[in-house]
Amino acid sequence: MIIFFGPAGAGKSVQGQLLAAHHGWRWLSAGQLLRDTHDHELLKEMSTGNLVDNTKVNAIVAAALKRAHDVDHVVLDGFPRHLDQAKWLIASQPEHGRSISAVVVIDAPKEELVHRLHLRGRLDDTPDAIEERLAIFEHEIAPILDYFASQQVKIIRIDGTGAVAQVHDRIEAELRACSLV
Numbered sequence: 001m002i003i004f005f006g007p008a009g010a011g012k013s014v015q016g017q018l019l020a021a022h023h024g025w026r027w028l029s030a031g032q033l034l035r036d037t038h039d040h041e042l043l044k045e046m047s048t049g050n051l052v053d054n055t056k057v058n059a060i061v062a063a064a065l066k067r068a069h070d071v072d073h074v075v076l077d078g079f080p081r082h083l084d085q086a087k088w089l090i091a092s093q094p095e096h097g098r099s100i101s102a103v104v105v106i107d108a109p110k111e112e113l114v115h116r117l118h119l120r121g122r123l124d125d126t127p128d129a130i131e132e133r134l135a136i137f138e139h140e141i142a143p144i145l146d147y148f149a150s151q152q153v154k155i156i157r158i159d160g161t162g163a164v165a166q167v168h169d170r171i172e173a174e175l176r177a178c179s180l181v
Contacts, residue, residue, distance in 0.1 A: 001065075001098045002180070003076045005145070006106035007137040008130070009113035009120070010160045011167060015106060016077040018168050023181060026071040030079035033060050057081075058088050065096040074098060086144045090151050100153045101180050103145065104171060108160035110134065154178055 002019070006012035013029060020027035034042060034052060037060060045052055061079055068074050080086040093099050108116075113134065117125045149155055156174045160167055175181040 001074045001076055001100050002175075003079075003100060003103045003148075004106070005103060005141055006160060007108075007113055008133045009116040010106040010108050011116075011164065012104075012106050013077050014164060015104075015158075015160075015167060015171055016075045018164070019171060019175075020073075020075045022168075022172075023073065024071075025073040025075055026068040027075045027077065028061070028064050028068065028079075029077045030057065030061060030081070031077075033064050054082060054084050054088070058085060058092075061089075062092065062096060065098060069097065073101075080144055081140060083143045083147055086147050090148075100148070100151075102154040102156050102175070102178060103148050104156050104158060104174075105141075105145065106158045106160040106167065112161055 004012040004016040016029075017027050019025065034057065037043075042052060042056065057079065061076075065074065080089055089100065114127070114130055117130050145155055156171075156178070158167065158170050158174065172181060
């Protein structure tokens with residue numbers, strides 16, 4: 001399993017989907033999995049901007065990993081978002097028969113991220129909201145990366161600037177260097 005991290009606008013979902021498609025792997029987006037549940041209570045909770053309870057998210061991710069049992073590799077996007085979820089993912093590796101091969105962190109300068117999010121044009125991409133999301137990302141992800149590193153999970157940092165194909169080539173090169181592709 002390869003986990004993709006990156007702030008809003010870094011391109012982690014695009015890159016995760018490209019990697020999965022290129023190698024015949026499964027791309028699992030925690031956000032999409034939550035939306036696909038069609039659970040009205042859960043969707044209502046998400047629409048308020050609140051994060052969904054860890055137990056619910058863990059169960060949904062566990063079910064998706066079990067459904068992907070026939071695929072050699074999984075690219076996980078948007079999970080874990082909290083240290084407790086990261087600890088659960090490490091502890092449950094035997095249960096779902098997958099180990100975490102690497103964490104790919106796509107980095108880009110703040111100005112680039114703001115520009116990309118502005119171009120995306122979503123109503124919630126206001127300057128204040130973007131600032132808040134970037135700050136939350138840094139606050140949430142640093143402890144998760146530290147924890148994964150303490151568990152001997154390979155952390156790969158990728159320069160997320162440039163064209164989609166350039167970033168993808170960087171990811172492929174790093175994964176090849178680590179004998180993961």
